[in-house]
Amino acid sequence: xxxxxxxxxxxxxxxxxxxxxxxxxxxxxxxxxxxxxxxxxxxxxxxxxxxxxxxxxxxxxxxxxxxxxxxxxxxxxxxxxxxxxxxxxxxxxxxxxxxxxxxxxxxxxxxxxxxxxxxxxxxxxxxxxxxxxxxxxxxxxxxxxxxxxxxxxxxxxxxxxxxxxxxxxxxxxxxxxxxxxxxxxxxxxxxxxxxxxxxxxxxxxxxxxxxxxxxxxxxxxxxxxxxxxxxxxxxxxxxxxxxxxxxxxxxxxxxxxxxxxxxxxxxx
Amino acid sequence: xxxxxxxxxxxxxxxxxxxxxxxxxxxxxxxxxxxxxxxxxxxxxxxxxxxxxxxxxxxxxxxxxxxxxxxxxxxxxxxxxxxxxxxxxxxxxxxxxxxxxxxxxxxxxxxxxxxxxxxxxxxxxxxxxxxxxxxxxxxxxxxxxxxxxxxxxxxxxxxxxxxxxxxxxxxxxxxxxxxxxxxxxxxxxxxxxxxxxxxxxxxxxxxxxxxxxxxxxxxxxxxxxxxxxxxxxxxxxxxxxxxxxxxxxxxxxxxxxxxxxxxxxxxxxxxxxxxxxxxxxxx
Ligand SMILES: Nc1ncnc2c1ncn2[C@@H]1O[C@H](COP(=O)(O)OP(=O)(O)OP(=O)(O)O)[C@@H](O)[C@H]1O
Ligand SMILES: [Mg+2]
Numbered sequence: 001x002x003x004x005x006x007x008x009x010x011x012x013x014x015x016x017x018x019x020x021x022x023x024x025x026x027x028x029x030x031x032x033x034x035x036x037x038x039x040x041x042x043x044x045x046x047x048x049x050x051x052x053x054x055x056x057x058x059x060x061x062x063x064x065x066x067x068x069x070x071x072x073x074x075x076x077x078x079x080x081x082x083x084x085x086x087x088x089x090x091x092x093x094x095x096x097x098x099x100x101x102x103x104x105x106x107x108x109x110x111x112x113x114x115x116x117x118x119x120x121x122x123x124x125x126x127x128x129x130x131x132x133x134x135x136x137x138x139x140x141x142x143x144x145x146x147x148x149x150x151x152x153x154x155x156x157x158x159x160x161x162x163x164x165x166x167x168x169x170x171x172x173x174x175x176x177x178x179x180x181x182x183x184x185x186x187x188x189x190x191x192x193x194x195x196x197x198x199x200x201x202x203x204x205x206x207x208x209x210x211x212x213x214x215x216x217x218x219x220x221x222x223x224x225x226x227x228x229x230x231x232x233x234x235x236x237x238x239x240x241x242x243x244x245x246x247x248x249x250x251x252x253x254x255x256x257x258x259x260x261x262x263x264x265x266x267x268x
Numbered sequence: 269x270x271x272x273x274x275x276x277x278x279x280x281x282x283x284x285x286x287x288x289x290x291x292x293x294x295x296x297x298x299x300x301x302x303x304x305x306x307x308x309x310x311x312x313x314x315x316x317x318x319x320x321x322x323x324x325x326x327x328x329x330x331x332x333x334x335x336x337x338x339x340x341x342x343x344x345x346x347x348x349x350x351x352x353x354x355x356x357x358x359x360x361x362x363x364x365x366x367x368x369x370x371x372x373x374x375x376x377x378x379x380x381x382x383x384x385x386x387x388x389x390x391x392x393x394x395x396x397x398x399x400x401x402x403x404x405x406x407x408x409x410x411x412x413x414x415x416x417x418x419x420x421x422x423x424x425x426x427x428x429x430x431x432x433x434x435x436x437x438x439x440x441x442x443x444x445x446x447x448x449x450x451x452x453x454x455x456x457x458x459x460x461x462x463x464x465x466x467x468x469x470x471x472x473x474x475x476x477x478x479x480x481x482x483x484x485x486x487x488x489x490x491x492x493x494x495x496x497x498x499x500x501x502x503x504x505x506x507x508x509x510x511x512x513x514x515x516x517x518x519x520x521x522x523x524x525x526x527x528x529x530x531x532x533x534x535x536x537x538x539x540x541x542x543x544x545x546x547x548x549x550x551x
Contacts (some may be wrong), residue, residue: 069445070445071441071445096445098442100438100441100442104438106439106457106460108463117446117456118446121447121448
């Protein structure tokens with residue numbers, strides 16, 4: 001595969017606020033079969049942001065996340081990821097957590113062992129690993145279910161385990177690809193509130209994919225609106241709603257104005 | 269975290285209700301085949317009696333029983349030999365079949381170049397290669413074990429390979445995120461995910477190993493000790509001990525059933541807690 005791009009990772013000891021965490025310049029991806037998934041993606045994401053990507057199916061949202069996480073390479077442009085211990089020379093990227101659409105738990109492992117999985121690739125004592133996993137499970141409110149198997153849990157609980165697994169290595173950057181897409185509205189809303197609480201507490205940067213404009217507005221500090229064929233970012237919309245946010249905010253004028261703005265940009 | 273209360277685990281089933289259910293289950297599972305067996309034995313017994321078929325053509329169940337009791341120690345010796353041969357052959361087919369599958373699954377080039385020959389090996393009838401095996405390894409235990417191995421090998425190989433290749437893509441992506449090595453992915457994800465397929469292979473191979481051992485004894489002769497069940501069958505047929513021949517045949521099929529049940533039990537222990545194929549009873 002011909003790759004004319006380079007991934008530049010600057011190493012710094014500490015992520016200061018307003019520092020760029022992800023910077024994409026003219027990033028494009030053409031799959032080996034000729035599919036142009038995205039073209040000319042330009043975005044600069046600062047530390048501490050909660051940014052949502054909304055857009056129709058197939059516009060390249062997952063592709064962008066896979067490039068940021070290093071699962072696939074970009075075929076054009078630059079991706080810069082700033083943060084401590086980040087380089088591309090085969091070191092473990094514990095600074096980036098990833099939550100997939102389905103929980104992707106290992107069915108033969110208990111909840112605790114599933115959450116411990118990312119730590120198994122790090123040098124750490126067994127006891128420490130267990131403590132970290134318990135801490136992550138407490139964060140999502142599942143500390144009483146450590147011994148359960150995934151199939152004994154509801155869909156919402158499985159997603160919490162998946163989030164705990166992504167958080168266990170204390171990532172600076174959390175990528176979430178439609179994590180609540182398969183959940184019912186009530187579970188979805190309670191997980192949204194919890195996610196915001198965790199985000200505020202952990203002071204990390206969250207990149208979030210969703211089809212749901214209301215979800216994007218409720219969660220985000222900023223929304224990247226994407227349009228398809230080939231995928232690009234049509235606009236970014238700031239969400240100046242104050243934190244902490246609660247359910248009442250969903251019915252305010254300001255909220256519905258932003259929803260209208262995003263929906264409008266989606267139709268381009 | 270109020271919503272957690274609404275997501276409680278479902279572990280409420282009254283134990284008493286469950287145990288009567290299981291009793292009923294046992295009856296409905298074991299009742300019909302036992303009744304069928306008893307009927308079959310009765311028809312066999314009285315049919316041969318009424319039609320006056322001599323025991324050297326068609327022995328009655330009671331004749332078979334008498335022959336079994338009379339030749340008990342001979343029968344036990346032969347069965348022990350056959351068990352030993354098939355267990356060793358089975359263990360080899362599992363070890364070599366699973367290892368070969370892991371090697372092939374870890375390299376597409378190896379899989380493409382070797383798997384066609386594994387299929388080819390499978391299509392050659394065992395009776396055609398058995399004499400060659402006997403020539404190479406001498407008649408006796410070695411050749412018989414190798415024949416049992418040859419028959420059981422392919423189901424283990426192909427089942428394991430299918431399982432290893434069917435692993436969920438997103439699980440592999442997940443481990444790639446952590447920069448896991450190829451072997452870590454194999455060990456932590458692909459092999460556990462392939463276990464249900466491996467167990468299905470075990471169930472096929474275990475009965476095939478007994479068939480392999482008996483066919484081997486047929487062709488390669490005495491085997492270990494005083495010879496196994498296959499050898500005993502050839503001897504009984506030349507000496508016209510037909511009731512004993514039947515006893516040996518029945519013993520062989522009982523061995524196969526016991527072997528299969530043991531493997532099924534093992535499968536329940538390994539997969540019972542998480543895999544669908546062993547969870548039917550809970551539903
Ligand atoms: N492995 C691949 N090979 C070829 N084309 C691909 C591959 N993966 C994705 N594509 C193409 O790239 C485009 C973007 O796909 P992507 O999965 O990023 O979309 P998405 O925005 O995440 O959609 P959805 O909302 O449905 O998840 C699609 O047109 C798709 O067909
Ligand atoms: Mg997607």
